[in-house]
Amino acid sequence: MTSDNRVLIAGAGPVGLAAAAALLRRNVRVTVFEASASLSEESRASTFHPSTLDFLDELGFAGDLIAQGLKAPGLQYRSRRDGVLARFDFGLIHDITHHPYRLQAEQFKLTRIIHTKLSGDPNYQIEFGRCLRGVTQDANGVTVQVQSTDGAVEECRGSWLIGADGARSEVRSALAMEFEGFTWPERFLVVSTPFDFYSVIPELDPVTYVADPQQWHFLLQIPGAWRLMFPIAPEVSDADALTEVFAQAQLATVVPGRTDYEIIHTTLYRVHQRVAKSFRAGRVFLAGDAAHINNPLGGMGMNGGIHDALNLAERLARVWHGEADEHDLDRYDAQRRGIAMEYVQMHSIANKRNLEARDPAEQDRFRDEMRAIASDRNCAHAYLERVSMIASLKRAAELG
Numbered sequence: 001m002t003s004d005n006r007v008l009i010a011g012a013g014p015v016g017l018a019a020a021a022a023l024l025r026r027n028v029r030v031t032v033f034e035a036s037a038s039l040s041e042e043s044r045a046s047t048f049h050p051s052t053l054d055f056l057d058e059l060g061f062a063g064d065l066i067a068q069g070l071k072a073p074g075l076q077y078r079s080r081r082d083g084v085l086a087r088f089d090f091g092l093i094h095d096i097t098h099h100p101y102r103l104q105a106e107q108f109k110l111t112r113i114i115h116t117k118l119s120g121d122p123n124y125q126i127e128f129g130r131c132l133r134g135v136t137q138d139a140n141g142v143t144v145q146v147q148s149t150d151g152a153v154e155e156c157r158g159s160w161l162i163g164a165d166g167a168r169s170e171v172r173s174a175l176a177m178e179f180e181g182f183t184w185p186e187r188f189l190v191v192s193t194p195f196d197f198y199s200v201i202p203e204l205d206p207v208t209y210v211a212d213p214q215q216w217h218f219l220l221q222i223p224g225a226w227r228l229m230f231p232i233a234p235e236v237s238d239a240d241a242l243t244e245v246f247a248q249a250q251l252a253t254v255v256p257g258r259t260d261y262e263i264i265h266t267t268l269y270r271v272h273q274r275v276a277k278s279f280r281a282g283r284v285f286l287a288g289d290a291a292h293i294n295n296p297l298g299g300m301g302m303n304g305g306i307h308d309a310l311n312l313a314e315r316l317a318r319v320w321h322g323e324a325d326e327h328d329l330d331r332y333d334a335q336r337r338g339i340a341m342e343y344v345q346m347h348s349i350a351n352k353r354n355l356e357a358r359d360p361a362e363q364d365r366f367r368d369e370m371r372a373i374a375s376d377r378n379c380a381h382a383y384l385e386r387v388s389m390i391a392s393l394k395r396a397a398e399l400g
Contacts, residue, residue: 004029004157004158005029005141005158005159005320006029006030006031006125006158006159007023007028007029007030007031007158007159007160007161007162007316007320008030008031008033008142008144008156008158008160008161008162009030009031009032009033009161009162009164010032010033010132010144010161010162010163010164010165010169010170010171010290011032011033011034011035011163011164011165011166011288011290012032012033012034012036012039012040012111012115012126012128013040013107013111013164013166013288014045014107014110014111014114014288014302014305014306015164015287015288015289015302015305015306015308015309016032016034016162016164016165016287016288016309017032017110017111017114017115017118018055018056018059018114018306018309018310018313019162019164019287019309019310019312019313020032020114020118020124021059021061021114021117021118022059022309022310022313022314022317023313023316023317023320024118024121024123024124025059026313026314026317026320026321027123027321028123028313028316028317028320028321029123029125030123030124030125031125031126031127031156031158032124032125032126032127033127033130033131033132033144033146034126034127034128034129034130035129035130035131035165035170036128036129037128037129037149038128039108039111039112039115040108040111041108042107042108043106043107043108043192043222043265044106044107044108044302045106045107045296045299045301045302045303046104046105046106046107046220046222046227047102047103047104047207047220047299047302047303048065048069048102048103048104048105048110048302048303049102049299049303049387049388049389050090050093050097050098050099050100050101050102050388050390051097051303051307051388051389051390051392051393052303052306052307052389053065053066053097053098053099053103054097054098054099055306055307055310056110056306057098057099060117061110061113061114061117062099064113065103065105065109065110065113066099066103066105068105068109068113068223069103069104069105069109069223070103070104070105070206070221070222070223071101071102071103071104072090072101072102072103072104072205072206072207072221073089073090073091073100073101073206074087074088074089074090074205074206074207075087075088075090075102075205075206075207075208075209075387076088076203076204076205076207076208076209077208077209077210077211077370078208078209078210078211079210079211079212079363079366079367080210080211080212081212081363082367084203085211085366085367085370085371085374086370086371086373086374087203087205087374088374088380088383088384088387090102090384090388092377092380092381092384093381093384093385093388093390096385096390097388097390102206102207102299102388104206104220104221104222104223105222105223106222107302127146129148129149130146130147130148131146131147131170132144132145132146132147132163132165132170132171132174133145133146133147133153133170133174134174135161135171135174135175135284137161137282137283137284140159141157141158141159141160141283142157142158142159142160142161142283142284143155143156143157144156144157144158144161159283159320160283160284160285160316160320161283161284161285162284162285162286162287162309162312162316163175163284163285163286163287163290163291164286164287164288164290164305164309165290166288166289166290167272167289167290167293169286169289169290171284171286171290172276172286172290172291175281175284175286177276177277177278177281177286178276178277179274179275179276179277180274180275180276180277181272181273181274181275181293181345182272182273182274183270183271183272183273184270184271184272184273184295184352185234186231186232186233186234186271187231187232187234187238187241187268187269187270187271188229188230188231188232188268188269188271188295188296189229189230189231189232189241189242189246189247189250189266189267189268190227190228190229190265190266190267190268190269191227191228191230191247191250191251191263191265191266192222192225192226192227192228192263192264192265192266193225193226193228193251193261193262193263193264194224194225194226194262194264195226195261195262197219197221197226197254197255200255200258201254201255204219206220206221207219207220207221208220209297209351209355210254210355211354211355211356211357211363211366212355212356213356213357213358213363215230215231215250215253216231216355216356217229217230217250217253217254218297218355219254225264228250228251228254229296230250230253231356232268238268241268242266242268244263244266247263247266248260248261248263251263271295271296272293272294272295273293273294273295273345273348273349274292274293274294275291275292275337275340275341275345276290276291276292276337278333278337279291279308279332279333279336279337280329280330280332280333285312285316285329285332287305287308287309287312287336288301288302288304288305288306288308288309289301289305291305291308291336291337291340292304292305292337292340292344292345294344294345294348294349295348295349295351295352296348297348297351297352297355298347298348298351298387300344300347300348300389301344303389304339304340304344304389304392307336307339307389307392307393307396308336311332311335311336311396312329312332312336315328315329315331315332316329334399335396335397335399336396338395338396338399339392339395339396339399342395343391343392343395344392347386347387354366
């Protein structure tokens, strides 16, 4: 069994590597275990909020990420019934962020930037093809059972463990930690196409939500393509939903009469709203999707996870160096779990329900509310502060 006082991290996604980078900046030794043979190439999350870009800038990663991404200076809400409801310009919050825009860049770009920059640090270790299968702990440290791709199991010891290993977290499972919440009956289909929607949809913004009681959809521009998201009814089989014919039928609802899109990628997935009962169990912590998952409307999952990582890493570094008492780590659970429950879950659920509202009175309420917010500078500023997750950071400080 290998043993030292390193902080162990399960998962080399954006959350795990952000935690590693923040710890290394404070001269804390880390070992990252990644179950896959290499860094993931999946697109998955692709929205970086201004608050997250500010954090990544402090760590030295924002510049490279911005160079590989697409700046979205604004967002809008539409409905099929009423057309454009509201448009918001992120430039309005230039007074509270150095990055007054959303950045559209696939998450794998960030993980490669971080890994490349950390690779020369002697305090950074990453082990690919190594999955955690068990966790035990005592007053002095954590022992993990790590399984390699050949089936061999080895015990490794560290001072603390961060579980950033996703929604199916082995760390959370080893802790027998409850993952409370629910699963939406619909699945979400994401279709990517290089088609130029600006040429056929007037006044389009790179982040556009379209409300409709029959089938809402969401358009998101990324470098070289657009991603469109559609809710898929439970009675449609996975196999049917993933066919090109079905994808073309969904795209045909965006611009009536057009059915010949080039489709470069489709993804179908189930959507959950769940939060772990606790983000801390002794010397073990949960962060990102291991700790909380939500529907992707609003782009709060990965961003919230990175916020988790940086909050935890700063606290853990102080304890690791003997600068703070271990009880300070309880504030991580109080702050970040509080935000997951009060802010991320509630906001993402409200987004979905507003887009799919069937009651005409609810549709009118949503239309009038968005128009009123957009037409008042102070209200629009507060709204952008909220959707940029700047407000959630302020709230986290209050909760701690």
